[in-house]
Amino acid sequence: xxxxxxxxxxxxxxxxxxxxxxxxxxxxxxxxxxxxxxxxxxxxxxxxxxxxxxxxxxxxxxxxxxxxxxxxxxxxxxxxxxxxxxxxxxxxxxxxxxxxxxxxxxxxxxxxxxxxxxxxxxxxxxxxxxxxxxxxxxxxxxxxxxxxxxxxxxx
Numbered sequence: 038x039x040x041x042x043x044x045x046x047x048x049x050x051x052x053x054x055x056x057x058x059x060x061x062x063x064x065x066x067x068x069x070x071x072x073x074x075x076x077x078x079x080x081x082x083x084x085x086x087x088x089x090x091x092x093x094x095x096x097x098x099x100x101x102x103x104x105x106x107x108x109x110x111x112x113x114x115x116x117x118x119x120x121x122x123x124x125x126x127x128x129x130x131x132x133x134x135x136x137x138x139x140x141x142x143x144x145x146x147x148x149x150x151x152x153x154x155x156x157x158x159x160x161x162x163x164x165x166x167x168x169x170x171x172x173x174x175x176x177x178x179x180x181x182x183x184x185x186x187x188x189x190x191x192x
Contacts, residue, residue: 044075044095044099046134047096047099047100047134048072048099050133050134052105052129052133053068053099053103053133054068055105056068056071056102056103056105057069058107059105059106059107059108060107060109061102061172061175062172062175062176062179063175063176063178063179063180064179064180065175065179067102067104069175070102070171070172070175071098071099071100071101071102071103072099073171073174073175074098074099074101074102074164074167074168074171075095075098075099077098077167077170077171078094078095078098078160078163078164078167079091079094079095081163081166081167082094082163087159087163088159089159089160089163090139090160093137093139093140093143093160094143094160094163094164096134096136096140097136097139097140097143097144097147097160097161097164098143098164098167098168100126100129100130100134100136100140100144101123101126101143101144101147101164101168102122102126103126103129103130103133103144104118104122104125104126104129105125105129106125108122119148119151120148120151120152122148123144123145123146123147123148123152123154124145126144127141127144127145130144139158139160139161142154142156142157142158142161143156143158143160143161143164146161146164146165147161147164147165147168148165148168149165
């Protein structure tokens with residue numbers, strides 16, 4: 038992926054690095070997932086020759102899951118994580134990095150059709166698709182889920 042200034046500002050930020058502490062899918066951290074999604078967004082936009090604001094696309098992708106908590110724990114506040122985490126990610130991203138209206142929409146709508154926010158920009162749609170592709174790939178390629186399936190079959 039072409040280097041963008043925003044990449045370094047975000048991925049070298051100590052608060053952002055906390056994403057490494059939290060598992061997203063299987064044995065992939067939120068940090069790994071976010072990097073995968075940013076790369077997928079870049080590839081999709083280039084392969085389809087889409088005219089996008091690349092820095093916003095990459096920034097929104099890197100920050101789309103910037104919620105900074107372990108959603109697997111039994112905390113009742115995380116009960117509706119799939120629907121609620123986008124708003125928490127947006128609020129954290131505004132606090133730590135600032136966002137444009139487009140980047141806010143990207144983050145808030147990345148779980149579409151879950152939630153109430155509809156993607157309004159090309160970048161939002163690309164992020165929504167890339168996130169789902171990466172989530173599925175990570176689940177299918179995860180040693181964690183392979184071990185669970187093997188245990189289930191053998192029981």
